[in-house]
Amino acid sequence: MTATAIVSVSFRDGEFEERSLGVLTEGARLAAELGGTCDALVLASREELSDEHCATLGGYGARRVFRLLDSTKLAGPLVDALEHLVIAHGHRLVLLSGGVLAYEVAGALCAKVDAGFCADAIGLRVQDGHIVAERPIFADTQISHVRLRSHTAVVVARPNAFAAIAGGGAADVQDLEIAWSQTTRAVTLRSAEPALKSPAGLEEAEVVVSGGRGLGRPAGFEQLEALARALGGAVGATRAVVDMGWYPYESQVGQTGTTVAPKLYIAAGISGAIQHRVGMEKSKNILAINSDAHAPIFRFCDFGVVGDLNEIVPLLTEALAARKPA
């Protein structure tokens, strides 16, 4: 059988990323639907990732694992390797799990192997011989079905869209050493500040109170901290405000950052960009407070209040404190 799909799997801090194992599970399923097998590509040195550990990807459906010997986690080596592998083996599908690196790799690869592309996919199937990807659009109010008409399709999956299902089996492990292209050599990582683990509780908290740009200023987080205290919860933030330095990275909820699914999620001053949504949409109850009645967040919350959060949040905190038995 020929290899019909290849999945880029992220390995970080001694483990495979859960969301890329989900993508590998889906890639293996689709490879079988295309009548072939699934390969995996992982960027890691032998010291970081042993043969035995590498072979466990077989449990998620990989027949072969290519270990790309490089410890810098940049897009260039992955692009060079995927171009080499896709040309050598003729994969029909290259599948990656969403993130900064994945989109950088996908864009370059599309140009290099003349591939059709779908971003943010939540479903895949084969229809009339073509790979079809499902992509939510317009703040997830519609699902677009995208037919990929090139020989090779490149698809970036929405984080956590696919569940990792472990079975049995070990994969063959092959080391891949290739000469980096000039553009790969042109980018060097000077320093990476490792992401701090989310502060005690953000992932486990039953209540998460998150803030976005609508807070208006960094000090706006103080009132969210007070509300979180009143509810016994943790504080989260959107990427936009983390990028602006209003709140620390370890509190970021979303595609990059932490994925949460608390009993109650309060989104204060958050418009509901897709990058944020994928990190919190599995919450059981979502309350949104935003001054813009047209903000996308109102389409995927359970209860929405259009109003000034600077008035509502302190009042809510006060009311909760008053109800609490002393």
Add this chain to the structure above:
Amino acid sequence: MKICVLIKEVPDASAPRRIDPATRRLQRGASRRLSPYDAHALEAALRLRESGWTQVKEIVAVTMGPEAASQTLHRAAALGADRAVHVTDLRLAGSDVNGTAYALAAALARERADLLLTGQQSDDGQCFVVPAAIAAHLGMACVTQATRIGEAGDRTLRIERQGDSGNETLDVALPAVISVTESINEPRYPSLQGIVGAKSKPREVLSADDLKLDVDRVGQQSARAECFAFAEPAERAPARVIEDGDPAAAVAEILRWFESRGVAP
């Protein structure tokens, strides 16, 4: 240094978005504007010129789109771009990201810029991949989602960004394509002088033939990715949204909702 900035005219996001059933493409709509992400890229170019640590000889705004998109190039000129390049041809309509990157790369190849700045994504298609695809076509290095652009030596930029696992600092040798996030800067408004001066700035209009494009690689017919159907998603039950404007009443409603869901003390 010569900088090109990619800009795109997109439907105004405050207007409802619809798919045209005939073309299965986004309806262009009457109200259109510069993609807000690209405003940050243009601003980054202007600030590089003003910073003084590198001599920026020219800033060229480049777009692909229908004739009417010249409005957006005009805005870029009013903001401070020195020159504009408009790739426009009916045969390019409906291009997917693959065809778009191919056509734009052909126009950019003529410019031989040291630096190409773009927004992190377009406000309409939101695919995130065009910058990296153009870089691959042109053999330029690429770093996306920059939150800061600084100097790292001769023909090398130091880029800060939020990577997948934390903050990263990267050095990239020119020529390079850099996409920027919204947090990199606050875009300026055009000055009166800028608006008046924009009319006299040069603008070049290029067709598919001018760029010697292989027309089998562009346009809706040749799109490698084709949206052929649309469906309703499995949604959460529609939210109850209150808009009465009285904060105290809103808080009372929130507390009642907390109780009904069993989520508050």
